[in-house]
Amino acid sequence: xxxxxxxxxxxxxxxxxxxxxxxxxxxxxxxxxxxxxxxxxxxxxxxxxxxxxxxxxxxxxxxxxxxxxxxxxxxxxxxxxxxxxxxxxxxxxxxxxxxxxxxxxxxxxxxxxxxxxxxxxxxxxx
Amino acid sequence: xxxxxxxxxxxxxxxxxxxxxxxxxxxxxxxxxxxxxxxxxxxxxxxxxxxxxxxxxxxxxxxxxxxxxxxxxxxxxxxxxxxxxxxxxxxxxxxxxxxxxxxxxxxxxxxxxxxxxxxxxxxxxxxxxxxxxxxxxxxxxxxxxxxxxxxxxxxxxxxxxxxxxxxxxxxxxx
Numbered sequence: 001x002x003x004x005x006x007x008x009x010x011x012x013x014x015x016x017x018x019x020x021x022x023x024x025x026x027x028x029x030x031x032x033x034x035x036x037x038x039x040x041x042x043x044x045x046x047x048x049x050x051x052x053x054x055x056x057x058x059x060x061x062x063x064x065x066x067x068x069x070x071x072x073x074x075x076x077x078x079x080x081x082x083x084x085x086x087x088x089x090x091x092x093x094x095x096x097x098x099x100x101x102x103x104x105x106x107x108x109x110x111x112x113x114x115x116x117x118x119x120x121x122x123x124x125x126x
Numbered sequence: 127x128x129x130x131x132x133x134x135x136x137x138x139x140x141x142x143x144x145x146x147x148x149x150x151x152x153x154x155x156x157x158x159x160x161x162x163x164x165x166x167x168x169x170x171x172x173x174x175x176x177x178x179x180x181x182x183x184x185x186x187x188x189x190x191x192x193x194x195x196x197x198x199x200x201x202x203x204x205x206x207x208x209x210x211x212x213x214x215x216x217x218x219x220x221x222x223x224x225x226x227x228x229x230x231x232x233x234x235x236x237x238x239x240x241x242x243x244x245x246x247x248x249x250x251x252x253x254x255x256x257x258x259x260x261x262x263x264x265x266x267x268x269x270x271x272x273x274x275x276x277x278x279x280x281x282x283x284x285x286x287x288x289x290x291x292x293x294x295x296x297x298x299x300x
Contacts, residue, residue, distance in 0.1 A: 024144070027145060028145070031145070031148055032152050035149075036156060038156075048165050048167070051165075051167055055169045058169075059169060059176065062176045062177075063176050063179075063180075088212065089210075105213070107177065107209055107213040107216075108213075109208025109209055
C-alpha cells in the first residue's frame with residue numbers, strides 16, 4: 001500500500017514537471033515565432049522597398065542627360081518617402097521614417113541635386 | 127506562507143527570468159540575421175549596359191572617334207569620360223577601336239583581374255540567390271558581342287571603323 005502511494009506521488013511529480021516543460025517550450029516557440037515574423041516582415045517589406053527605390057533612382061541618374069528632372073512622389077507605391085539624399089556617390093532613400101544606411105552607388109559625370117517640395121522630391125541633373 | 131507556496135512563487139519568478147533570457151537571445155539572433163541576410167535585387171547587368179552606352183556616346187561624339195584627343199587617355203578612359211575614381215573603381219571597361227581589318231587602339235580602365243570572377247561563374251555554372259549576388263554584371267549580355275560602326279579620325283585621315291565595348295561591374299560590396 002505504502003509503495004503504491006509513493007509511486008503515485010512520484011508519477012504526479014513527474015507529470016507536473018512534464019507539464020511545466022511543455023508550457024515553457026510552447027511559450028519559447030511563440031516568442032521565436034513572433035521575432036521570426038517581425039524580422040521576416042522587416043526583411044521582405046521595408047528593406048526591399050527601400051532597395052527598389054534606391055536602385056530605380058540610381059539607374060535613372062546613371063542614364064540621365066543634362067537638363068533632365070525627375071520627380072519622386074512622397075506618397076509612393078512603396079511607402080512614404082521621408083528623405084532622399086546623395087552622399088559619396090551614393091543615393092540614400094528614407095522610407096516610412098526608417099533611414100537608409102547602405103545606400104546604392106550611382107555614376108554620372110553631371111551635377112545631380114535633390115530638391116524637396118511639399119509632396120515630392122525632385123532630382124535635377126545639370 | 128507555507129514552504130510549498132514559497133517554492134512555487136520562487137519557481138514562477140525563476141521562469142520569468144528564463145523567458146526574458148530566451149527573448150533576449152531570440153532578439154539578438156534574429157536581429158543579427160536581419161542585418162546580414164537581405165534580399166538583393168541585381169541591377170548590375172543594367173548598369174553595365176548603361177555604362178557601355180555612355181562610353182560609346184562619350185568617345186564617338188556624333189559618330190566620330192577622334193583618336194588624337196583620346197590617345198593620351200588610353201588606360202584611363204573612364205576619367206576621360208568624366209567619371210571620378212570613386213565611381214570608376216566598381217568597373218572594368220575595355221573599348222576596342224578598329225578599322226575593317228586591324229585593331230587601332232585599345233582603351234581600358236579598371237582591374238582586368240575582375241574578369242576571372244565572371245569566368246569562374248560561367249565555368250562552374252554558379253546560380254542562386256546566395257552565390258548569385260557575387261556574380262558581376264557584364265556587357266555584352268550573354269557574351270553576344272556587338273560592333274558599333276563609326277568614323278575614325280587619326281591625324282588628317284578619316285576612315286570607317288567599328289567600336290567593340292566590354293564592361294564589367296563588380297558586386298555591391300566591392
